[in-house]
Amino acid sequence: MALRLTVNGEACSLEVDGDTPLLWVVRDELGLKGTKFGCGAGLCGACTVHLNGQPVRSCSTPVEMAAGAEVTTIEGLSEGDQLHALQQAWIDHNVPQCGYCQSGQIMSAAHLLANNPTPSRDDIVAAMTGNLCRCGTYSRIVAAVESVAGTAGSAEKEGA
């Protein structure tokens, strides 16, 4: 089917099967490889993108559901060379290990902060629990999000 959507601010026209997951359209039709395939079932969050500002699992979102919508991927998060504050925090905190899940992690965190600029530790944990990291970078993810939110150190009681 013929389909229009806006990806990272650019209008795109595509001829693609409507049931194709948004993930494969973004990666293979549009060449935006930053969004990753992890499970194909919405269980790991590696494929997280924003659809009209909401985080969705693009591996389980048929592209026809994105028709006419605005899609933002990890590539659309920074503005030119100006990184999103979360991306800079990810670098400053040495968050990535293998790095494969991190695009999805950052997209989930970006949605959280867009809607709740000063999340509590519990808010962050809740928002990030859908994103798996096999390398176990979870503590640095929380630290990086808190550093951007300005809430670092406000939840020391947790886990102690």
Next chain:
Amino acid sequence: MTLSRRDFLKVGVGTSGGLMLSMNLVGCAAGVKKGYEPETGEWTPDAWLELTTDDQIFFTLARVEMGQGTYTGLTTLVAEELEVPPEAITPRFAPAAPEYRNPLYKLQLTGGSTSLATSWEPLRTAGASARTLLVQAAARVWEVDPAECTARDGVVVHPNGSNSIRYGRLVELASKEELRDDVALKPRSEWKYIGRQRGRLDARAKATGTAEYGIDVELPDMVFSVVTRSPRYGGRVASFNRRDVQAMPGVIDVIEIERGVAVVAESYWKARKAQNELTVEWDFSDAFSMSTDQVFDSYRKAADDDDGRSERSEGDFEEAADAASRAVEVEYEQPYLAHATLEPMNATAWYQGGKAEVWAPTQAPDLGQIAVARVTDLSPDDVVIHTTFLGGGFGRRLTQDFIEEAAEVSYKTGRPVKVIWSREEDTRHDLYRPAMLHRMKASISEGAITGWHHQIVGPEILAWYVRNAAPAQFPWAPKFMYDTLGSVGVLFEGLATPKDVSAIEGAVEYPYAVDNIDIRHTLTDPGLPVTWWRSVGYSHNGFAVETFMDELAHEMGKDPYQFRRDLLADEPRHLEVLDRAAQLAGWNSPVPGGRARGIALFKSFGTYIAQVVEAGIENGAIRVYRVSAAVDCGQVVNPDIVKDQIESGVLFGLTAALYGEITLQQGEVQQSNFHDYPLMRQYERPEVQVDIVDSEENPTGVGEPGVPPVIPALGNALFALTGQRQRRLPLKADV
């Protein structure tokens, strides 16, 4: 004392004249071109470095980056001696070439937590050599004594302290210089980056989605393929409905390959949709068809029938047992485990008549060459392997089945093709951490352990691996001999291949002062492929040894920390990390209500590590609150990476302890995706503290050692909490 997998294929040298040829591996023709290229302005002083007239510095990284930090750590070693900040160097992934083999394996493997240990001298020497040549060149320009010149931040400084020349301007002259003497490495006191470097050089690419993994590779006119494999290992394709699938939209071809049936299509999704219409009839006559219970029954029977090969014997355990006032005897069971790298298996291959190129996230590019040769008309030398970033490895990508599939599909279709495994395929067609059984016995007299008996029951790994690796030892052998070579490798263990310690590592190094020790391995292999899994034999022996030590402490009414302490008087590095972990955790302080602590200590891959776990049970689920770890890995290159690797190992181990279990029903793996093979999530994350011992010993690895102790430490904490001892993994909240 024992050979380890890091010594794999090391033998031959000196033990058997005929097998000295094992040094002469595939890919020798490639080699690395050295010298100065006037047209491009590039100077390649050795296999590792390339400096250009416009001041770029490239470093060839021969140990793949899969999260463990080689990209940063190894670059730091070169940078230190080259006198430039690590950030000034651009790492590039090495092609398969003899210069890049892991000296411990004689193969180009990344594994065994060996990267830093084996690079420590050679990479610093490479950096120092290049720096020395640059200094000599500058000294010649100035007509001064090179010894009076200094190099710093990418320039050579004149003895007068004010004049300087950039490296870029010196590269052509430096390429004509010769090293006069042995290169001196910088003393520890002058290090600027080793022990201090913080940033990860790959962090920016990975935070912006620009790091290229295997799955991201794209070629002109590339097609996509998915493969349906036998649900039971060893099943053969009997027939399939080729025509139905061929008629599906976008399908280019449907072909039988060695490992199943490949659907080739214009896009990944079209290939998947067509695969849904594929029905394969399998011939299971030679297939593995056991269920989990049968595997463990077979282990028990093997253990009953055969005491096993003695792997360590000191004193006389039987005599000690006869004289003992008390005996303790238990059995531990540990399941098969999948690797679950977040990037599923994949590879992209392009066969172009007479040669092939492969792009893949592999831990062993030279074995990838052999995998391609096996299924095409090519020899390994005709195959170029391009390594990418790896979305996790953990030992899974030491086996090259994913490369083999892509190569065979490209060979049979003549197209550049990317094969991507689904998560379900990745889980069900893994090569697993073997299920293991451990029989433990101890004798106790007058308040002391007098005897320790450990019978390990299960398969070895090398037999499964040799099929891939053996041809590399015999480069002169024609391909039809590859499978035979695999058998030869197994047959002549200790000669063609070294002793396989994958089942016994960590058990034979039992560190506690006990007079009578008997450690045995009953080899029994049910026939399901197994392989290395982050920390390998240590992963199951750590649980057996450190859980039994805890059982004995409680049996004898002793504090588990003090009990271990008292038996380690002659093991200062063990003792140091044990004390530090206990201190960090506040072992002697009261535990918050509803929680308990457990301790474990386990050396692996040369690294000493002790951990204390603080755990409880909340709403019917095990909850880990805190893990306190103390580690001695010798000289630290990047403290932040050491810390994150230990934390990573802890979470990997906890995932196994809480959830990890692959089960079989008539040979078929029952798990498929993250709902039934779960990984620890953000909300379950414990607080992890890491205390690093300051040491000047040569560095040892940290990628794996965090895993083994946390599993028994958690089990020991649950015993302290509930009084119930769990002897089977994964651990349950309700037993």
